[in-house]
Amino acid sequence: MQCSLCHKQAILQESFSAKQLALEYWRQLKISISFPEEQIGLYHCPNCSYLFFATQGQSTISGDNEFYNTLNKLPWYYFSEKYEYTYAKNFIQPNEKVLEVGCGKAAFAKYIPQTHYIGLEFSTDAKKMAHANGIHIENISIQDYAESHPYQADVVCSFQVLEHVSDPYSFLQAKIKACRGGGDYHDRCAKRRQLHPICSEQYSQYATPSCRTL
Numbered sequence: 001m002q003c004s005l006c007h008k009q010a011i012l013q014e015s016f017s018a019k020q021l022a023l024e025y026w027r028q029l030k031i032s033i034s035f036p037e038e039q040i041g042l043y044h045c046p047n048c049s050y051l052f053f054a055t056q057g058q059s060t061i062s063g064d065n066e067f068y069n070t071l072n073k074l075p076w077y078y079f080s081e082k083y084e085y086t087y088a089k090n091f092i093q094p095n096e097k098v099l100e101v102g103c104g105k106a107a108f109a110k111y112i113p114q115t116h117y118i119g120l121e122f123s124t125d126a127k128k129m130a131h132a133n134g135i136h137i138e139n140i141s142i143q144d145y146a147e148s149h150p151y152q153a154d155v156v157c158s159f160q161v162l163e164h165v166s167d168p169y170s171f172l173q174a175k176i177k178a179c180r181g182g183g184d185y186h187d188r189c190a191k192r193r194q195l196h197p198i199c200s201e202q203y204s205q206y207a208t209p210s211c212r213t214l
C-alpha cells in the first residue's frame with residue numbers, strides 16, 4: 001500500500017472485517033454503511049507516520065453524504081462551540097472573505113458575523129440547517145470550488161476536518177489555491193486518539209512527521 005502523503009510504502013497494521021464493521025455501525029449508531037471490499041486495513045507509513053484506513057485494493061475510505069447526514073442527527077456530532085473558533089477569529093478582519101472547508105452546520109460563522117462567509121460541506125442536511133440561519137453553504141468539494149474560485153478568499157480554514165479526508169494532499173493543494181496571495185490559512189486536526197473503525201468516524205491520523213510532510 002502506498003502512503004497517500006509521502007508515497008512511500010505503508011505497512012498493514014491491523015485488518016477488520018467489513019461485514020462486522022457494518023453490523024457494529026448499525027448496532028451502535030443505527031447507521032447503514034457498506035465497503036468496497038470484505039477487509040478494511042489500518043495502514044501505517046514508517047516514513048511519515050501517517051496512519052490511515054484503506055482496502056487492500058488500494059481504495060482509501062471516506063464517508064458519503066448519507067453517512068454524514070445520519071451523523072448530523074446525533075446530538076453530539078457537530079459542536080456549536082470549539083475552542084479553536086475563539087482562537088481563529090482573532091486572525092480574521094471585518095469584511096474579509098472567509099472560506100471554511102468541511103464546515104458542518106457552519107457554527108464558526110456566528111463567531112465572525114462581520115465577514116463574507118462561505119462554507120463547503122458535503123452533508124445536504126447541514127446545508128439546510130445553515131440556510132435556515134441565513135448562512136451560505138455549498139455542497140461541493142474544495143477541489144471543485146478552487147477550480148472555479150481560485151485565489152479569492154482572504155482566509156481559508158478547517159477545523160477537525162483533515163482526519164476525515166481520503167486524499168489530504170489534494171485537499172490541501174486545493175485550499176491553498178482558493179486562498180489569495182498573502183491570505184491566511186488555518187487547519188486544525190482532532191487530537192491524537194485511538195484510531196479504530198468502530199469507535200471513530202475518522203479515517204486517518206497525523207503524527208508530527210506527517211504534518212511536516214504536508
Ligand SMILES: [Zn+2]
Nearest residue numbers: 003006045048
Ligand atoms: Zn508516508
